Amino acid sequence: MKTYKGIFILLLLLLVFGLAGCGDEKTVTNVGKLHFENPLKIPQLLEPTIGNDGTKHFTLTMQSGTTEFLPGKMADTWGINGSYLGPTIKASRGDKVAFDVVNHLDVASTIHWHGMKLPAVMDGGPHQMIEAGETWSPNWTIDQPAATDWYHPHVHGKTAQHVYRGLAGLFLIDDKDSKKLPSDYGVDDIPLIVQDKLFTSDGQLSEKDDTTFGTLGNEILVNGTYDPFLKVTASQVRFRLLNASNARAYHFGFTDGRSFQLVANDAGLLQKPVTLNRVMLSPGERAEMVVTFKPGEETILRSYSEGSGIENGEFDLLKIVAASKLTASTPVAGQLSTVPPIEVPKDARVRQFKMTMESMINDKKMKMNRIDEVVPAGTREIWEIDNFGWSHNFHIHDAAFQVLDINGKKPPEYERGRKDTVFIPNGSTVRLAVEFGNYPDPSHPLMYHCHILRHEDDGMMGQFLLVEPGTESQVSTQLPKNNHEYQHTNHH
Numbered sequence: 001m002k003t004y005k006g007i008f009i010l011l012l013l014l015l016v017f018g019l020a021g022c023g024d025e026k027t028v029t030n031v032g033k034l035h036f037e038n039p040l041k042i043p044q045l046l047e048p049t050i051g052n053d054g055t056k057h058f059t060l061t062m063q064s065g066t067t068e069f070l071p072g073k074m075a076d077t078w079g080i081n082g083s084y085l086g087p088t089i090k091a092s093r094g095d096k097v098a099f100d101v102v103n104h105l106d107v108a109s110t111i112h113w114h115g116m117k118l119p120a121v122m123d124g125g126p127h128q129m130i131e132a133g134e135t136w137s138p139n140w141t142i143d144q145p146a147a148t149d150w151y152h153p154h155v156h157g158k159t160a161q162h163v164y165r166g167l168a169g170l171f172l173i174d175d176k177d178s179k180k181l182p183s184d185y186g187v188d189d190i191p192l193i194v195q196d197k198l199f200t201s202d203g204q205l206s207e208k209d210d211t212t213f214g215t216l217g218n219e220i221l222v223n224g225t226y227d228p229f230l231k232v233t234a235s236q237v238r239f240r241l242l243n244a245s246n247a248r249a250y251h252f253g254f255t256d257g258r259s260f261q262l263v264a265n266d267a268g269l270l271q272k273p274v275t276l277n278r279v280m281l282s283p284g285e286r287a288e289m290v291v292t293f294k295p296g297e298e299t300i301l302r303s304y305s306e307g308s309g310i311e312n313g314e315f316d317l318l319k320i321v322a323a324s325k326l327t328a329s330t331p332v333a334g335q336l337s338t339v340p341p342i343e344v345p346k347d348a349r350v351r352q353f354k355m356t357m358e359s360m361i362n363d364k365k366m367k368m369n370r371i372d373e374v375v376p377a378g379t380r381e382i383w384e385i386d387n388f389g390w391s392h393n394f395h396i397h398d399a400a401f402q403v404l405d406i407n408g409k410k411p412p413e414y415e416r417g418r419k420d421t422v423f424i425p426n427g428s429t430v431r432l433a434v435e436f437g438n439y440p441d442p443s444h445p446l447m448y449h450c451h452i453l454r455h456e457d458d459g460m461m462g463q464f465l466l467v468e469p470g471t472e473s474q475v476s477t478q479l480p481k482n483n484h485e486y487q488h489t490n491h492h
């Protein structure tokens, strides 16, 4: 009798744990599989030519090519001025910048300046298509605080594919505050563009996208380098982290448990550095950290698994080796940003956005000729985002915001800086104090959307106009159907 009871309990336990096991997504990992053999590639700084009026002119050429990621195997890739990713652009607040964006691909694409405050026609969204063989030449004046911004295509329905194949690069903005931090690019100011990839057995990028979130890779590239290491030569190094993945989120930390100083969110420096040992970035988000090294020591930058879906996966990203002699750096300043925080007026307009499992915002899918919101240019508003299912995040063009609260609670200190992209956990409400750009244009829309690229491509996006205050009711919320730009993006 006793034995039967024992066997019965054993079977019951097996059943319970077996089922629990099935419901649990297995953690994807590369830990233990890497050798840290390849020196980390650092994207080149793009040298501008300087015009008579001081304008910095840059040329970016989108092209196809081949790239060796896995040793001895060539992959077909896309890049900008090269075969994979693009050069780093650097400019200072107050600079006039101008671009020639040349499309040498055989399909139409765009380049969007993620995080930039600029006129809507310069934004590079889905209405500024660059046909194969054509050149697009936007220009504007940089007028925003120092930040680690980036650029990438924004073709409606094709963004995931174009970014995944390699079209992305960094756009660094300097000001007097950012110079307080290590700023020798490639020496003590190191970009880390983190992307997950799936590879086929012959080393090609696999575009298999059979999850709700699109492609979720099991291998990681940093600045397009597989299995990378970095030798540092300074006692304090500033790392600029960009999550340029289509869907995956990362919880960055170091395997020796060391802490670091977080000094910036997406759209600007923090008021004061915050000591942390983990920071999470969802797709499109950036952060800057300063890490202190002792001569000769080694550590590994790792992303830790914190959940399911886009937060599932434990990945070694980069081995960092400190040289036996390090140049001494000045300690990080106690006061970083001198820009006042974004405060909304008492009577600020509140707009609500409901994100749902069906990749909709406010029960609508993106339409190229429909305007969803009309916002007075230069104003500050409260945007309230509710997530009713899956993981999503939220990005607003031509704006910067600060998180007011998450489910009614103030965000942690390290998330109180200026941002343009924010993670919206499943079932949560996030309220944002948004500061909009000041370039009224009643006929060219800007976008707000989920930055999980599959969701964005599926239509989890809306369009807004920034207009002269007081003219909100006078503008048309329908764009003409025969709009030249509209037709370009309407047949893919």
Ligand SMILES: [Cu+2]
Pocket: 391, 392, 393, 450, 451, 452, 455, 456, 460
């Ligand atoms: Cu989403």
